[in-house]
Amino acid sequence: MHHSIEVENLSFSYPDGNPALRDISLKIQPNEKVALVGPNGAGKSTLLLHLNGILSGKGTVRVCGLVVENKNIGRVRAAVGLVFQNPDDQLFSPTVYDDVAFGPLYQGLRQDEINARVDEALTAVRMKEYASRVSHHLSMGEKKRIAIATVLSMRPEVLVLDEPTADLDPRSRRMLINLLREMPITMLASTHDMRMVQELFPRMVIMDAGRIVADGATMHLLSDEVLLEMHGLEKP
Amino acid sequence: MHVHFLDPFRPGDSLVHELDARLKFLLAVAFILTVSLTPVGAWPVYILLLALILSVEILSALGVGYVLKRAVLVLPFVLAALPVVFTIQGTELFSLYLGTWTLTASLEGLARFTSVALKSWLSMQAAIVLASSTSFPDLLQAMRAVGIPRLLVAMFGLMWRYLFVLVDEALRLMRARAARSGQSDQRRTRRGGSLAWRARVTGGMAGNLFLRAFERSERIYVAMLSRGYEGEVRALPLPSFTKVHWLTLATGLAVLGLFLLFGILFWS
Amino acid sequence: MLYSPAPMHIPDGFLSTLVSIALWMVSAVIVAYALRRVGRDLGERQVPLMGVLAAAIFAGQMLNFSVAGGTSGHLLGAAIATILLGPWAAVIVMTSVVSIQALIFQDGGLLALGANLFNMAVIGVAVSYFVYTSFQKVARGRSWGIFLGGFAAAWFSIVVASLACALELALSGTSPANVAVPAMGGIHMLIGIGEGFITLGALAFLYATRRDLLHAGHAARGGGAAVWAFGLGIAILLAILSPLASAHPDGLEWVAGQKGFLEMARAPLYQIIPDYVFPGVSNESLATILAGILGTLLVFSAALGVAYVRRARKAA
Numbered sequence: 001m002h003h004s005i006e007v008e009n010l011s012f013s014y015p016d017g018n019p020a021l022r023d024i025s026l027k028i029q030p031n032e033k034v035a036l037v038g039p040n041g042a043g044k045s046t047l048l049l050h051l052n053g054i055l056s057g058k059g060t061v062r063v064c065g066l067v068v069e070n071k072n073i074g075r076v077r078a079a080v081g082l083v084f085q086n087p088d089d090q091l092f093s094p095t096v097y098d099d100v101a102f103g104p105l106y107q108g109l110r111q112d113e114i115n116a117r118v119d120e121a122l123t124a125v126r127m128k129e130y131a132s133r134v135s136h137h138l139s140m141g142e143k144k145r146i147a148i149a150t151v152l153s154m155r156p157e158v159l160v161l162d163e164p165t166a167d168l169d170p171r172s173r174r175m176l177i178n179l180l181r182e183m184p185i186t187m188l189a190s191t192h193d194m195r196m197v198q199e200l201f202p203r204m205v206i207m208d209a210g211r212i213v214a215d216g217a218t219m220h221l222l223s224d225e226v227l228l229e230m231h232g233l234e235k236p
Numbered sequence: 237m238h239v240h241f242l243d244p245f246r247p248g249d250s251l252v253h254e255l256d257a258r259l260k261f262l263l264a265v266a267f268i269l270t271v272s273l274t275p276v277g278a279w280p281v282y283i284l285l286l287a288l289i290l291s292v293e294i295l296s297a298l299g300v301g302y303v304l305k306r307a308v309l310v311l312p313f314v315l316a317a318l319p320v321v322f323t324i325q326g327t328e329l330f331s332l333y334l335g336t337w338t339l340t341a342s343l344e345g346l347a348r349f350t351s352v353a354l355k356s357w358l359s360m361q362a363a364i365v366l367a368s369s370t371s372f373p374d375l376l377q378a379m380r381a382v383g384i385p386r387l388l389v390a391m392f393g394l395m396w397r398y399l400f401v402l403v404d405e406a407l408r409l410m411r412a413r414a415a416r417s418g419q420s421d422q423r424r425t426r427r428g429g430s431l432a433w434r435a436r437v438t439g440g441m442a443g444n445l446f447l448r449a450f451e452r453s454e455r456i457y458v459a460m461l462s463r464g465y466e467g468e469v470r471a472l473p474l475p476s477f478t479k480v481h482w483l484t485l486a487t488g489l490a491v492l493g494l495f496l497l498f499g500i501l502f503w504s
Numbered sequence: 505m506l507y508s509p510a511p512m513h514i515p516d517g518f519l520s521t522l523v524s525i526a527l528w529m530v531s532a533v534i535v536a537y538a539l540r541r542v543g544r545d546l547g548e549r550q551v552p553l554m555g556v557l558a559a560a561i562f563a564g565q566m567l568n569f570s571v572a573g574g575t576s577g578h579l580l581g582a583a584i585a586t587i588l589l590g591p592w593a594a595v596i597v598m599t600s601v602v603s604i605q606a607l608i609f610q611d612g613g614l615l616a617l618g619a620n621l622f623n624m625a626v627i628g629v630a631v632s633y634f635v636y637t638s639f640q641k642v643a644r645g646r647s648w649g650i651f652l653g654g655f656a657a658a659w660f661s662i663v664v665a666s667l668a669c670a671l672e673l674a675l676s677g678t679s680p681a682n683v684a685v686p687a688m689g690g691i692h693m694l695i696g697i698g699e700g701f702i703t704l705g706a707l708a709f710l711y712a713t714r715r716d717l718l719h720a721g722h723a724a725r726g727g728g729a730a731v732w733a734f735g736l737g738i739a740i741l742l743a744i745l746s747p748l749a750s751a752h753p754d755g756l757e758w759v760a761g762q763k764g765f766l767e768m769a770r771a772p773l774y775q776i777i778p779d780y781v782f783p784g785v786s787n788e789s790l791a792t793i794l795a796g797i798l799g800t801l802l803v804f805s806a807a808l809g810v811a812y813v814r815r816a817r818k819a820a
Contacts, residue, residue, distance in 0.1 A: 049458075052462055054458055054461060054462065074464060074466075077461070077462055077463065077464055078464065082462045084455070084458075084459060084462075086455070088401060089452065089455040089456050089458075089459050090456075090459040091397075092394060092397055092398075092456050092459065092460065092552070093393065093397070094372060094373035094376060094393045094396065094397060095373045098373070098393075101472065102460075102463050102464075102465075103463040103464055105470050105471075105472065106463060106464030106465060106466070106470060107464055111472060111473060114472065134371075134372075134373070135397070136397065136400045136401070150463065151462075151463070154463065154464070243608075244608055244609065250810070251813070264614070265614060265615075268516050268613070268614055268615050269521070269615060271516070271517065272516065272517065272520075272521045272524065272615055273521055279792050279795075280791045280792045280794065280795030280796075281795070283792065283795045283796055283799050284795050284798060284799050284802075286799065287798070287799025287800065287802045287803050288799075288802065290803050290806075291802050291803050291805070291806035292806070294803065294806045294807050294810055295806050295809065295810055297810065306610070309610065310515050312511075313511075313514070313515050313518065316518075316673070316678075316679055316684070316687070317518065317678050317679055319679060319680055319683040320677070320678060320679060320680065323680040323683075348677070352517055352518060352678055353517075354517075355516065355517025355518075356515045356516055356517030356518060356613070357517075358517070359515065359516030359517050359613055359614070359615070360515060360516065360610055360613075363516075363606075363607075363610045363613070363614060364610055366607075367607065367608050367609075367610065372608070375607065375608075385536070385539055387539055387543070387550075387551065388535075388539065388596070388599070388600070390551050390555070391551055391554055391555045391558065391596065391600055392555075392600055392603070392604060393555070394551060394552060394555025394556060394559070395555045395556070395558040395559045395562070395600050395601075395604060396559075396604065396608075397555075397559075398555065398556050398559040399559040399562055399563065399604075401559075402556075402559045402560050402562070402563035403562075403563045405563070406563040406564065431698075431701075432701055435697075435698055435700075435701030435702050435704075435705065436701055436702075436704060436705040436708070437705065438579075438701075438702050438705060439701060439702040439703060439704055439705015439706045439707075439708070439709070440705045440706070440708065440709045441705075442564040442579060442584070442702055442705065442706040442709075443705060443706035443707065443708070443709025443710045443713075444709060445560050445563055445564050446557065446560050446564070446584070446588065446706060446710065447709070447710060447713060447714055447717070448560075449556045449557050449559065449560035450553075450556075450557070450714070450717060452556055453549075453552045453553045453555070453556040453557065454552075456552040456556065457548075457549055457552045457553070460551075460552060465548070466548065467547060467548035469551060502791065
């Protein structure tokens with residue numbers, strides 16, 4: 001049984017010299033739900049971009065048993081569904097259907113299979129009637145859910161989310177949290193929303209200045225106020 | 237703030253709305269081509285074409301007033317054709333004396349001017365009906381069906397999708413400028429700064445817009461890569477044309493062909 | 505805020521069918537070639553980059569600034585697109601902008617789209633490229649080359665494109681050359697100043713924030729020579745033709761060589777069909793009345809049809 005995500009001694013610097021990741025090692029088991037927290041600039045988003053090969057640095061990254069490298073990149077991107085913070089950047093097709101169908105289409109599936117996947121994904125996020133809508137007219141909460149659907153239609157093994165509850169009003173946030181709770185899928189979420197972490201994610205990884213400074217049970221880490229304060233976090 | 241008024245599509249359930257977008261597109265283009273080929277002075281044909289487009293407008297439940305109001309936009313350009321009344325030689329109608337110049341209007345000139353005005357008015361109505369009764373994603377399908385390269389169609393789609401987002405940003409920039417465009421109490425100061433300055437400020441906002449567009453396109457590219465994009469534009473196959481589709485297309489083209497023939501036989 | 509029609513987008517009905525179709529064919533060939541070139545130069549990034557930039561230019565056209573007299577000037581964008589993306593990608597971007605303006609906003613006709621594309625997406629881009637790169641060469645890398653070159657590229661692209669537009673109208677017999685050329689040329693010499701300043705402002709902003717983007721366009725070299733030459737050529741050609749045409753409205757005939765050619769350009773395509781009288785309806789007024797009756801019947805049936813369908817749907 002392979003780990004869903006296995007990062008070994010990953011280091012990465014941006015072209016301008018800024019060392020964003022320093023010797024990161026992380027293992028995530030199938031069906032685990034892990035929260036990635038830390039101050040802005042800690043390297044959380046940079047780490048996420050390594051998981052599907054958008055960025056690549058020194059060290060090894062393995063997802064679902066596949067090494068993240070050029071010859072595997074298609075399968076990697078189908079296995080790891082990356083949902084970005086701003087849904088407007090991910091909903092780039094004319095209709096919702098087109099956006100959710102994008103993944104399966106580029107996987108080479110047939111028309112009827114694509115239809116089935118789109119149906120399945122939209123149903124999973126409770127937005128089946130939205131297929132023919134134009135994404136520009138949707139609310140932020142609706143867009144965030146569609147963005148998740150665009151990734152679910154590829155049937156990934158891991159769902160990686162960057163700030164899922166950012167910019168959401170309380171009602172939409174509650175809907176999203178309930179949705180995530182019901183998904184039986186390995187999940188890694190980078191977030192500032194500590195109350196959501198407490199509710200949904202049994203394991204928490206704290207990053208600061210490009211390093212992992214803590215990795216353990218959420219309840220346990222949240223009771224360590226000194227640790228939290230040192231890394232710019234607050235107890236919910 | 238959402239810039240809905242930019243989108244001319246008015247949803248509805250009329251016969252015209254439900255007609256396949258590819259048919260509508262082809263028939264609209266055929267109509268415009270027919271109008272273009274109709275000879276100058278073939279008034280009966282223009283009347284028939286007008287009746288045809290008015291009927292379509294009624295069938296589309298868009299409201300004839302709505303279409304005609306938007307079609308009036310053609311007016312400024314029509315004025316550009318006005319001189320032709322006086323420059324084409326022919327049967328004299330009347331003369332205008334302006335100082336040392338004498339402008340003589342001719343019947344032929346008037347006929348040509350009126351024909352140009354009618355042609356552009358009719359064509360514009362067809363284009364308005366097409367755009368108002370067809371959603372943009374459907375129009376993209378129509379373009380693919382007509383043979384426009386997939387790459388270009390994909391670009392049109394992206395452009396339209398982000399048009400509203402960027403216009404929102406542009407409006408916000410303009411509002412921010414307006415918020416800073418107060419009027420000084422001093423009486424002699426020139427309001428608004430010089431023309432050159434104003435243009436440069438506008439240019440700065442345009443530059444800002446382009447920069448945001450660049451950065452956004454990078455993020456979109458990353459999102460596309462994450463879902464499997466590798467550079468080749470793919471699209472779902474279009475539903476095939478049914479017999480009803482072919483029949484409707486043939487009927488439309490036949491009607492237009494008849495009108496055109498009528499015009500050619502009598503007035504060329 | 506209404507979307508106001510721009511003075512260079514020719515609506516349908518103004519160009520003769522022959523001119524429209526000829527320019528459609530020319531534009532189609534050039535755009536197809538540009539697509540292939542862009543594929544080679546930009547690779548995978550092309551779709552999102554060009555799509556969003558086209559949207560930016562479109563949005564940028566809404567940024568108007570008030571000129572004296574209540575009218576407002578605004579950006580066309582061919583120059584800035586060429587400077588930022590290089591000529592071939594700029595052709596594609598401008599094609600998108602002008603096509604969608606025509607299709608969705610009726611800014612410019614559909615049959616006339618070929619001509620509008622030729623004027624704005626081809627001539628506009630080629631002339632911008634020619635002027636801008638010439639200034640760059642003279643300035644030898646100093647920054648004034650960018651700013652002055654940008655202003656000049658913008659101004660020339662607008663003016664030369666408007667001359668082409670005027671000549672097309674004259675060739676179609678819609679507007680006599682001695683009116684169209686000075687009018688279009690004159691107006692656009694003024695509008696071009698606005699375009700120049702806006703382009704200058706945009707370049708200044710980008711120079712200060714992301715200088716690297718300004719040099720991205722130069723990556724698309726190779727074949728640049730052809731564009732440069734075309735830009736120069738078309739500018740010279742139009743510069744010569746326009747005053748000639750406007751001084752001698754019949755001068756176009758002289759250039760064409762024969763009255764016959766000009767008549768063919770203006771007349772409908774089928775003038776070769778000999779006249780003959782159709783038995784029965786020989787009187788034109790009668791024909792007009794018949795057409796009126798037929799037309800009215802058509803409109804009424806449509807209205808009746810709609811009412812019938814509406815009632816049937818309510819009953820269902």
